[in-house]
Amino acid sequence: MKYQTNRKAIILLADGTIFYGKAVGDKEGTAFGEVCFNTGMTGYQEIFTDPSYYGQLMVTTNAHIGNYGGNNEETESGTVKISGLICRNFSYNYSRTRVDESLQSFLDKNNLFAISDVDTRALVAYIRDNGAMNAVISSDVENIDGLKKQLAEVPDMNGLELASKVSTKEAYYFGDENASYKVAALDLGIKKNILRNMASRDIYVKVFPYDTTFEEMNAWNPDGYFLSNGPGDPDPLKQVIQTTQDILAADKPLFGICLGHQIIALANGISTFKMHHGHRGINHPVMNHTSGKGEITSQNHGFSVNYDEAISNTNLVVTHQHLNDNTVMGLKMKDKACFSVQYHPEAGPGPNDATYLFDEFIGSMKKKTA
Structure with missing residues (x-):
């Protein structure tokens, strides 16, 4: 088993700010991406494999990462999707009954460069004050000028289409073919x-x-349609927006999550925008305006739907809002069997307050097939 060594590493932000740490596992490496943070106290493996995080350097605010190892069943896609990991304490020792390997082994298999011993409290505070931005993490600590030049060439997340990088290349099936309902899901990073x-x-x-x-x-003659979560800016996905408009024109049941939610907004003429630093964690408070109840939700997004345009749109109702900043968390069309949420009702990781939305989706399909 490898233990932490003293190989130095740095985080270089696009504005020139530098934070210091150590390479995990004494591994040499360099990784680029948009730096962001997740406040979840657990679920690191699900976070690392979530396709919505493609192209991002993940800062984990929980002080201990790796302490419960890795489990093959706790992945949200086939491979790690973050471009690099930044943490405070990386645990080479792990303890749990249901464990298949150490987190270091899991990251090594996925060729992911990670750095630890970072003052993550200071780094997160800096991101909150200055916004999410591109960054590089590297063990090449003597090559600051060279890293700056490479970093300057990394494209900005605003305007960047990434769904094509994580979507399936061929259609596939999931579940029991004799099930009561058939759903066609568009994979934007599901x-x-x-x-x-x-x-x-x-x-x-x-x-x-x-x-x-x-x-x-x-x-395929499905009973309903689904638009998945995914990474990047929704605005460049013109084909997906057109497909969504075609689904709505055919008056088919439609459910969207995260990026899918943003696509439904764009299909209705409502714009989206890049947030200052986004929402990423498993304890975000949301108000359900339909039920009048609050929900604790899992969230992961750096773009949001324009609130003023949403409330003034005569075809839509804002059904959910974030209680911290009042951003749009849910939409429902008035004359269509179409609704969406910005957060993750499936959790993985996170609470199960919003799993009822899958039941509502079934309800919408029942009405159409009755």
């Missing part, structure tokens, strides 16, 4: 736990590549 939640509710899912047309999906 998490496994979304599919598990649908399959457990008697839904058979066919997952399509991100650029599939409505006509191609409709040929």
